[in-house]
Amino acid sequence: MGFNLTVNGDRLSSAAEPATPLVDVLREEMHLTGAKPVCREGFCGACMVLVDGEPTPSCLLPAALADGREIQTVEGLAPLGQLNRIQAALEVSDAVQCGMCFPGMVVSLTHLLTTRPDATSDDIRAALTGNICRCTGYERIVEATLLALATA
Amino acid sequence: MMSGTPIQNIPVAARVTPASIYVAPSLAAARDALSEYGAAGAPLAGGTWIMRSPIRHEPLKTHYVAIGRIAELSAIRISGNAVEIGAAVTHAALAAALADLPEFAGLVAAAGRSANPAIRAMATIGGNLSTSDFAAADCVPALLCLDADVEIADRNGRERISLAHFLEVRSKLAAGRIVTRIIVPRAECRTAHIRLPLRRSGDYPVAIVSLSVSVDAANRVRVARIAVGSVEPSARRWPPLEDALLGRPLDAAEAARIAAELTGEFIGRDSVDAPAWYRVSVLPGLVRRAVIAARGS
Numbered sequence: 001m002g003f004n005l006t007v008n009g010d011r012l013s014s015a016a017e018p019a020t021p022l023v024d025v026l027r028e029e030m031h032l033t034g035a036k037p038v039c040r041e042g043f044c045g046a047c048m049v050l051v052d053g054e055p056t057p058s059c060l061l062p063a064a065l066a067d068g069r070e071i072q073t074v075e076g077l078a079p080l081g082q083l084n085r086i087q088a089a090l091e092v093s094d095a096v097q098c099g100m101c102f103p104g105m106v107v108s109l110t111h112l113l114t115t116r117p118d119a120t121s122d123d124i125r126a127a128l129t130g131n132i133c134r135c136t137g138y139e140r141i142v143e144a145t146l147l148a149l150a151t152a
Numbered sequence: 153m154m155s156g157t158p159i160q161n162i163p164v165a166a167r168v169t170p171a172s173i174y175v176a177p178s179l180a181a182a183r184d185a186l187s188e189y190g191a192a193g194a195p196l197a198g199g200t201w202i203m204r205s206p207i208r209h210e211p212l213k214t215h216y217v218a219i220g221r222i223a224e225l226s227a228i229r230i231s232g233n234a235v236e237i238g239a240a241v242t243h244a245a246l247a248a249a250l251a252d253l254p255e256f257a258g259l260v261a262a263a264g265r266s267a268n269p270a271i272r273a274m275a276t277i278g279g280n281l282s283t284s285d286f287a288a289a290d291c292v293p294a295l296l297c298l299d300a301d302v303e304i305a306d307r308n309g310r311e312r313i314s315l316a317h318f319l320e321v322r323s324k325l326a327a328g329r330i331v332t333r334i335i336v337p338r339a340e341c342r343t344a345h346i347r348l349p350l351r352r353s354g355d356y357p358v359a360i361v362s363l364s365v366s367v368d369a370a371n372r373v374r375v376a377r378i379a380v381g382s383v384e385p386s387a388r389r390w391p392p393l394e395d396a397l398l399g400r401p402l403d404a405a406e407a408a409r410i411a412a413e414l415t416g417e418f419i420g421r422d423s424v425d426a427p428a429w430y431r432v433s434v435l436p437g438l439v440r441r442a443v444i445a446a447r448g449s
Contacts, residue, residue: 018173019212021203041204042271043354055270060203062196064173065218108270129354130268 003067008076018064023047034074034103045131048104074103089148095140101133175218187307187328189215197276237334239278257449258343262294278331284323293362293381303333341366344445346438358426361438373397383431408440
């Protein structure tokens with residue numbers, strides 16, 4: 001039994017086992033390696049994608065429940081190489097360190113900028129509760145997000 | 153650092169065992185499917201516990217019945233007497249729906265501060281209550297001190313039992329049965345939910361104290377319900393402390409002092425993230441904070 005989903009605007013199908021985590025379908029079938037399977041527990045946020053517009057740890061979403069849904073990965077956030085607002089702010093603020101957590105950070109913060117244009121530092125920190133940076137580079141990430149909000 | 157389980161990347165072949173997932177369109181269809189599957193099947197709501205089975209070295213079931221798209225199970229009904237919460241309501245939806253009802257401040261804190269935002273948007277209240285191996289579930293103690301009932305259904309009908317009783321029997325429920333609703337009576341009370349995670353947020357709590365209290369005109373305690381979570385394998389009420397507070401002024405320092413004398417009845421659970429003694433030792437401090445929060449609610 002297969003399933004169909006829309007990934008970054010493309011309608012795709014998969015024959016994965018129903019309980020396969022979405023992150024494995026994205027990486028191993030669709031070769032979209034931005035989402036990283038790191039903790040596989042929903043704690044670290046490195047596999048975060050947007051599912052129907054909502055940040056979702058793709059390690060915990062079984063493929064069967066992705067059927068018919070719209071998935072946006074970090075690769076879909078900069079179409080034609082044009083960085084979105086948070087990506088540009090992170091670059092300008094020199095906030096990117098090792099990069100392992102960054103796809104997930106970008107996904108969560110893209111959602112925050114869309115839904116909370118009035119977000120404060122505390123709101124940003126709360127939104128990033130599920131995105132862990134092992135380089136502990138949070139301050140610059142928060143500053144970059146405030147910059148992105150200010151340049152809306 | 154996070155949950156006491158080691159972080160590991162398990163090969164795909166070991167992670168994915170063949171399992172069918174039936175997306176049930178209605179409660180009747182879900183009950184029929186679960187009945188048919190018997191012990192080989194189980195409900196799947198948010199998936200935040202079941203999808204981590206490989207990390208815990210637990211096999212997946214052969215069949216799952218996904219209940220997240222059943223309208224009846226995703227509804228919250230608020231009346232003058234009670235709040236009825238569908239089993240597939242997410243933590244985020246629950247916190248948002250009850251945010252304006254002061255007597256549910258504790259439950260809102262439990263649902264709205266657990267885990268992280270993305271998990272709160274997936275994890276369901278029914279899953280939180282049904283997962284007997286999850287000692288750190290936030291909503292369990294919060295609902296215990298609200299005197300909640302749980303409705304269970306199968307192909308033959310529905311049954312309503314107290315949450316306390318449900319916690320005793322949940323790991324032994326017959327195959328084919330499913331939690332459908334949580335019913336919370338409304339009452340004039342002040343509530344609080346205090347959790348102690350190792351980090352400020354995002355971690356499982358080391359210990360939880362939930363409190364529901366009502367006082368008379370002289371600020372003396374008329375009714376107190378206190379529940380402790382994450383300290384023992386399952387959350388439970390703390391009757392000796394509840395009894396000791398009756399008739400006394402609602403005072404945080406005094407409540408903490410009494411709690412310190414009564415912690416002996418808890419046998420903490422040992423795990424990688426916190427030793428047993430520590431979980432018990434923080435309880436008086438959490439009681440103090442819970443009383444302060446309840447007084448301010």
